[in-house]
Amino acid sequence: MSNGDEPDDGEAALTDLEDFESRLDSVTESLEAAETEADLDDVEATLDATAEALEAADLPEPDDEDEDDPGAELQDRLEDLREDLDAQRGPYLEDVTDDLESVVSTVEGTRWTETGSAELDDAVAGFLKEIGDEIDATVKDGESAERLDAAVEALSELALDPDEDAETIEALLTAVDGLEEGVEAAQSWDDLTVREQLEAEGFYEVLTSQRRKDYPPEWSAVKLYEKRYQHDRSDEEAIEMILLALEKLPGGKDHFMEENVLESLARIAPPEALEDVLPMAGKRNEKAIRVVGKIGDPEALDTLLDFIDGDGDRSLQLETLRAVGAIGSDEATQTVANRLAAEDAEIRSAAARALGRIGDTRAVEPLSDVLADDSEESVRASAAWALVQIGTERAFEAIETNADGSYLVQVEAEKAVLSS
Template sequence: MSNGDDEAADDAEEAADEQADAGEAEETALSADTLAQRLDDAEESLEAAETEADLDEVEEQLNEIEADLEAADLPEPDEDDEDAEDPAAELEDRIADLRDQLEDQRGPYADDVVAALEEAQSTITDTRWTEDGRPDVVTAVQSYLGTTAEQLDTELSAESDDPEDLADAVDQAAQVVEGSALDPDEDAETIAALLDGAETLQDDLKAAEEWDDLTVREQLDAEGFYDVLESGNRKDFPAEWNAVKVYEELGEVEPIVKALETFDSDFMEENVLDTLWRMGPEEAYDAVHQRAQKRNKRPVEILGKIGDDDAAETLHDFIDGDGDAALQKVTLRALGEIGSEDSVEPVAQRLDADNYEIRSAAARSLGLLGDTRAIEPLADVLENDEANEVRASAAWALNQIGTERALDVLADYTDDRAYLVQSEAEKAV
């Protein structure tokens, strides 16, 4: 072998040794013990940190250690040994713990103060305060404005005790804090005082009495619901029901609807619905319609009394198919009372129902609707239906429609086998 070949071989061997040494060094650098030692160093740096810059350096240390841990080929724990240690998991837990300590040690920042004030502002405007709670809200806001004045030498005040004005004052305080360019290191004490004051404001607002803190009776009492009761009937039980009866006599619908929406009582709901059925007030439409959508019969009856065409579309769904016969009969009656021309076709389709009571209710509903398009379907019922009760209802309906064609159809049945049909036919003649 020539000298040149010897030198090349030596160079190759030397390069291999260097690569092996580098691999061993990297393996050493990425061993569990080495990574743990680096975490010890980062923890010491964290304990000694005094400025945000110091904390930034610690965070960079943790980022590097975490990256090296991901690259390290650490031994896997023995799956068959429940007590086997997992070096990678333990190191990950330490990194997460140090990151939590790092975040705890940061700040406080002016942004933290602004966020707390924005939350307080929303609480003031979004909450319905009681008469007793409002003074506490005013005091809480004024106290924080005093803190702002003390820490930032800025005088702020609310234009009035109205919640909107109080919230505006808190917003102004937040803008002052945000525009003061407070440094988390140099102004740490000022920021801490402002944040403590903002958190106290939040706590004071939570402690102030709001509408939802009151019981139902207290809410209604505050709104004057019981004011119609005199000493003689106030003591009667329950007072709420006596108040509803008084409001019915006075023709005042709003308090009655309020009672329906407020009391979680089957007794009160049943009696209030009975009251609204007797009154049939348009003002109760929304509350009653909401309950009718649950296919409750009494609200359906009330919708018929109210007579609003908007309810017809909802009620059409209740007569589709042969389900609850009682509900269908009530609904057919209500549709007739409402009188929407859109109801003629869906009601006429129920003249073919298997249940004769539903057919009868459909015929009477068509009579209430009074639409001439119902004459021929009613004539077919009068001629072909096997149930005399249904035929009698059809005869009654034709009389209700009352046009010449309707009465001509009916006049042919003066000698009908059913007395009620004869009676209606004689009226037509």
């Protein structure tokens, strides 16, 4: 306002479509003529005032559904002008440091090959040389990420005006763009093929021409590492290489290496493998479940118990019952005992044997009931076997009391008599 009573030309009241269109035309001309940040600030203030006026205006609604909404068209023009305004601002020193910090994040978050590390060092050295005059300091030697961090700090301390120092800021942005290209071109670990990665890790060093008995050679190597681990369970390299093969070599329908590696792990049951295999078990991989069971860590129960309960995949339930039995934690007793009532006789039998391996005396009563009442001889025999494994006086009494003419059950009953 010029005197508190009348609006000046730039603040004229906006009441109809023509007023708004005229104002936006004027903003367009001002934006094209703007040369400084201050000019752009004035344009932004006018856009803000126009948007506020548009929000409050009582503009006519379209008479027909197919007719364009003039208010919506004005709003679109406003948004387009804001985008043009943002594009015309800067460049700012903050843009330089933000882009450089993004490069630092890439450098730190990427695994580089030996070749890639050298290429990365060259790219960083070239960048620092290019901006050396601007930061007026020599960044000390060190890792590439450390040198770039130092450059970010040095650049942040500069006082560059977006108007007066626009050329300098543009030059710095160009230098960062060049650095990004250099980093992108440097060889990272992910640029290597799986075989190249295994080669770089020394995976194939266990092989000689005489020891490549199986195809593919990766399978020969895994079996040799398995043999080494069986001979010396402190052989950290052997298990690391087997787990490397599990990580890198594909599984699925067309590849058998994953299954073979899991079978190898099931034979040697290294505790070091639990962290790698447990997520696979959580995805219902039955071979991984077998490995987890052989390792025997109760930590795995939270992952496995859900696969026992309910009417899930039969094969999955059987494998999980075996694994839980092998783990042998009484935390699983109730969940396993619930499966003594399963419709499938093989699942009932597997549940009984799992309870025997767990050895929890709370299982004596439900196992005794199965021994007395189950219609399947194989299930009753498994219950008798489980009671023998539990081995308490009450367990032996249950076997003697409920032994019948079944040969399988009688065999287990005789074991109980000999053990008592």
